[in-house]
Amino acid sequence: HDLFREQALRVIAGDIDPAAALTFFYETIENDPARWLAVANDFAAFSPDWVTAVGSKGGRAARFNCWLAPELWNEQSAWFLTSAPLVVAVLRILSGETRERGVMTAEKAFEPLSFFDEVVALLPEPPPDGKLIGESFEWLE
Structure with a gap:
């Protein structure tokens, strides 16, 4: 700007x-x-929750991006994206699926993709494709 x-x-x-x-x-x-504050007609909104990882895979330079599904970029969804993951996590802990104690990454506590699927199932208006995140992968060389 x-x-x-x-x-x-x-x-x-x-x-x-x-x-x-x-x-x-x-x-x-x-x-x-x-x-x-005018927005151009060709403006493409992007997710406030966007992650990019650049590194190597199989010895080749690569980039991976993931973002929150566009259908969830609103205030109402923000409430559910706080509560629904908490509900899924608590249910998994209470069922004994997660037995480790202490501080750990989310990925260590729960397998992410099935966790996301359970979160989407609790949303009152899930994205049309049923996915919580979008993703892309590209080779950089």
Whole structure:
């Protein structure tokens, strides 16, 4: 964004302090929202929950992306995406599926894909394809 970039360069150059730059940024946007908050017709929304991993697979450079299904990018879904995973986790713990104790990653406690399937099953309006996440993989060479 040009306005943000301009203010960042002014801060780096020592022409303005960060608080003043931020104030200028917000005031400029508030004074002309039609200009600064307009969305282009070809704008593609993206998930606020997006993960990219870059590394190697089989000795080749690769990139993997995953994101929350677009149908879940709303406030109502946010409530269910907090409560539904908790319900699934508690039920798995109570059933004895997870016996380990202590602090661990989610992947160590639960197999992720079946966990996601159970979460989707609890959502009042699951995504049409029944998947909680979208994903892509690409070779970088």
